[in-house]
Amino acid sequence: MLEGQIPIEDYESGNTKNKWNLNKIKLEHKTISEYNYIKKDIQKGYANRTLYINLNEGIIKEKKVTEDMKKLFTGGRGFGLKLLWDSIKSNTRWNSNENELIITTGPLCGTTQYPGSGKSLCLTISPSTDIICDSNVGGFFGPYLKFAGFDAVEIQGKAKEDVIIIIDGEKGKISIETAPLEETNSHMISQQLTQMYSSEDDDKSRQKISIVSAGMGAENSYWGCLNFSFYDIRRKIPRLKQAGRGGLGTVLRDKKIKAILTKVEKFDGVSNNPADSVTLAKVGTKLHREIRDLDRYQCNMRAVGTVHLVEIMDEYDLLPTENYRFGSFPKASKLYSQNFYKLFTKIIPDGCWHGCTMACAKTVDHFTVMTGPYKGEKVTVDGPEYETVGCGSNMSIWDPLWVLEFNFYCDTYGLDTISTGTSIAFYMEMYEYGILNKKRCDGIELCFGNAEAVLEVIHRIASGDKGEFISIASKGIRRVKDWLIKNNWGDIGIIEDCGMESKGLEYSEYVTKESLAMQGGYGLTLKGPQHDEAWLIFMDMVNNSIPTFKDKAEALHYFPMWRTWFGLNGLCKLPWNDVEPSNNPKTDDPSKVPEHVQNYVDYQNAVTGWNVDKEELILQSERCYNWQRAMNVWLGRGSRKDDWIPYRSMGPVTVMEYISRRERYDKYLNEKIGISEGKIEKMKIEEKIKIIYDYRQDQYQKLSDAVYYRRGWTPNGVPTPNKMKKLGFTDPKMLKILKDKIITDEKAGLNIWGGKYNNKEKNPNDGIKYW
């Protein structure tokens, strides 16, 4: 035990204890389907098979993982893309019978020697975007799924009544059982099933179970997240991590799955059967020491988790407040990390998978719930993380205890905090302008800062409220925009510009107005505006180190490819750059953290026995990244029009926003656009806003041009067959889809660059048709 750590037997969480008649609940289960399989050891990180379940017909079967599949798709998210491609159609939508929910692992997933190695990658066709959404998540499920015998599980079809799926790695048995009496909300059902299915009545047995669930909010909205449990032997409860983005939980509940449970017989540091366990231990130990020695002087993740970012974002004018109108706020200090540090339970290791010394999964124990169905109960709140706190500031709610309440309910209801918070912030701004009002909001006064109103919206969604506003609001910003426009309740420009969604997915919590590269980091993405592809604000806005379109395009090539790699392998990205070696500043390219990149080369080779270099890691990602874009094209999206972003992410929409940063924007008009100070002095604010609006829209199109060119895509953003062949793809169906799309675009005049180039400027390829 580490110094200062609390012994297991001495800790009491103080949470309310739930008592259920679990025998009675279990007796109501009816087995729909069963399948026995032969247990096998993992070989160099791979189980070498995936699990297919069809809920319509009760089919359960194994699929072989081929060497070709490993070569082209590596694992994790890559395997998910391959399985989806083989199973869905171009017109498949989120609630189509053939849509799949896929949970994948990755060859490095489940390693205990290297921090951040317990991630699962989940994929489906998203209700928000109609394209593939991928979302990563911690917790024990991914590693246990692999150690139970499978690199991925894909679930197709829909059950007729509520079911649970049990993947029992102890017995080598899969079963689908009806589950009529279990709770739906995640903090309850994960406790029930953990107790019900543990082999012995002790914590060690309970620790060998992990559960995926989504609550009542997921059932009644497009914001459904998946909760992945990990049993905490000190708190004696299953805690929860979320695959938040894109409505994965909505798809889970649409399939009438209450939970998926996996259970292992045993696992240890060599369960992955690595090719070279000595190197693996050496690389891991080096990073463990680095985190131990340096984290407290760097990001302080071990003490406060990602919440350390709140004060930094506020200082740099990047913390979204009042629906991204501003990037800092006088009251923001109320949400700084020190206020959450006071609430977090301390001196308990907080990793979401074994062996993660970064341990950023913070919790607040015995939190007294203030509203809703669990009012008065004492619960453990997992988090908050930065993004959830950012939702508080975005809705102008500055109370840390309220953030915990919001966090708790979003989690247990299975609601993605980001989509929920960003959407409600937009509704609040529309309320301020009179485009929404109390009547149109089903009697809720949804103005900025109204903390009670936000919770009422969430409770009403979870209860299945059929009011017109709740029904539409719960489907997210895009649907609300269409509803407001259809009813002619407000200016279309204001509605489109202020609602922070792209491709139908809500933005995560960063203000991007002054960073063109980060606008691309949100817009020129596969699934929509989530920061997991690229976070370039500091490189661009502060360091000024990627000034040209070409520089920005290079960053928007490298970083999305690099970050994609973590999802192919079952890893967390935080140990890559949220701690850095002390000699990192002296390296050639500190922003890439070269020593850690080399760690990952050594790590992948040590587990798989391959002999790859850092360039091959990028190639692994590039294959999957392009394949996913190509699939988006096949699904009817994945071109320039789909990479549109709302103007609020580029610049000031309203006069108030302009005035709040007047000096900055006046200087911009002078230095960037070349308007004289005298002329600026005489201009109306509205005129200035219009000039910056047009200029920045063009900048974004020029950035898109440069990025498409760098990625080897057409001017309309379509991966070319040549590019796909170079990456090793020979699938004739996919190559034909891309070729046909490019011909169609050519006829429609869409294969042209989007920026307006003057005589001194050149478009990216100077007119040569490489596509």
Added chain:
Amino acid sequence: MTIEVNGRKIDWIENESVTKLLKRMKYTFPLVVVKINDKIVLRSDFKIKVIPDNSNIDVIHMISGG
């Protein structure tokens, strides 16, 4: 009497240390690398290293975030 910080000109202040410059620029992010005329300044020297006039300063914020 100016210095350039991350490509942007600002006033030079006599006897200003790296720590004070970071404070003036509101650069509170902990993972920064500071270079004065392309030479790295050790973090342990931030308080004592004085910024010369006309110097070119890079304050490289590591990515982190997200």
